[in-house]
Structures are given as structure tokens and as C-alpha cells.
Amino acid sequence: MLFYTVTMKKTILIAGKDYPAGTAYSTFAVESGRNVLITLPSGVDSDISPLNTETIAWNRPSPISARGAILKTINAYKALDEVVLVFDAQFFAPDYTTGDIEGISHCVDDLILGYNYMAHEAITHFEKQGSGRLVFILKYAPTSANPVRSGQDVRPASIPLSVAQDAFIALAENYAARFENDKPYQ
Numbered sequence: 083m084l085f086y087t088v089t090m091k092k093t094i095l096i097a098g099k100d101y102p103a104g105t106a107y108s109t110f111a112v113e114s115g116r117n118v119l120i121t122l123p124s125g126v127d128s129d130i131s132p133l134n135t136e137t138i139a140w141n142r143p144s145p146i147s148a149r150g151a152i153l154k155t156i157n158a159y160k161a162l163d164e165v166v167l168v169f170d171a172q173f174f175a176p177d178y179t180t181g182d183i184e185g186i187s188h189c190v191d192d193l194i195l196g197y198n199y200m201a202h203e204a205i206t207h208f209e210k211q212g213s214g215r216l217v218f219i220l221k222y223a224p225t226s227a228n229p230v231r232s233g234q235d236v237r238p239a240s241i242p243l244s245v246a247q248d249a250f251i252a253l254a255e256n257y258a259a260r261f262e263n264d265k266p267y268q
Contacts, residue, residue: 094166119154152204
């Protein structure tokens with residue numbers, strides 16, 4: 083009698099550093115043996131990726147879009163083990179330079195609400211599933227508000243972007259504090 087051990091690939095959703103800019107993240111995940119779904123910028127709809135990954139457009143200020151990304155991952159791979167949220171402030175800087183009311187609103191909707199919605203949907207799924215990992219990756223952009231980390235001559239590219247970066251840090255710290263004792267969640 084023969085016994086076979088079947089190892090299931092872990093499935094990961096990468097959100098925040100959209101395809102194609104997030105290619106390094108998705109390539110690393112594929113090379114480490116994971117099924118990958120990576121977000122696309124809002125308004126772009128493509129299932130084509132040279133990385134053997136799935137893609138989905140993510141409308142960041144929409145809670146429905148965050149839920150849709152989670153559900154598409156589950157439907158495509160029958161599982162969701164990890165969600166990686168990437169905040170690359172220097173990458174975002176060119177898109178969030180205006181200080182007018184519309185620019186502030188756009189930055190808050192995209193870079194604060196979007197990550198909150200995606201983190202909430204991921205944790206909700208992991209609680210139902212009984213396990214999972216939520217990872218926050220920050221590529222820090224120096225700001226004048228923190229001269230210890232940034233140096234004294236650094237000025238923010240955008241105040242709303244700096245606020246969003248600090249909100250992302252607070253989001254990660256608070257999720258970590260909330261779930262640090264729950265062994266099935268990381």
C-alpha cells in the first residue's frame with residue numbers, strides 16, 4: 083500500500099504595491115512556492131501576469147473591493163493563508179503631492195481607508211478560517227516630523243502622505259497588539 087503526502091501550497095494576497103510595481107514581491111512569493119494574487123491599480127482590469135499569478139483591480143476606498151479581493155483569492159486557489167499589505171511611501175509620493183482639499187481627501191481615501199478595509203477583511207476571514215497571517219510592509223519615507231529617523235533637513239513630500247504613512251504604522255501596531263496572544267493568527 084502506498085501513501086502519498088500532499089502538501090498544499092500556501093496562498094498569498096499582496097495588496098498595496100500593485101502589479102507591475104509589486105513584481106518583486108510577487109516573484110519572491112511564487113519562487114517560495116506560494117499561490118499569488120496581486121492587486122492592480124483601480125481602473126485597470128487584467129488577469130494577465132507573466133508571473134503565474136492572478137490579479138485583481140483594487141479600488142482602495144471601497145470596502146466592497148477589499149472583500150472582492152479576498153473572495154477572488156479564495157475562489158481562485160480555494161484558500162487564503164497570508165495577506166501582505168505594502169505601503170511604499172516613496173513610490174506613492176508622486177501621486178500625493180497636492181495640499182488642496184481634493185488631494186487630502188484622495189490620500190486619506192486611498193492610503194488610510196484602503197488599508198483599513200483590506201486588513202479588516204483579512205482578519206475577518208482568518209477568524210472564520212481559524213488561522214492566517216497578516217503582514218504589514220512599510221518602505222519608510224523620511225519626514226520632518228521625525229528628525230530622529232529622518233535627519234533635520236528632511237521635509238515631507240506631502241503632509242497628507244506623511245499622515246497616511248504614520249496611520250499605516252499605527253494600523254500595523256494595533257493589529258499586532260490585538261492579536262499577539264491569538265496563536266492561530268500572526
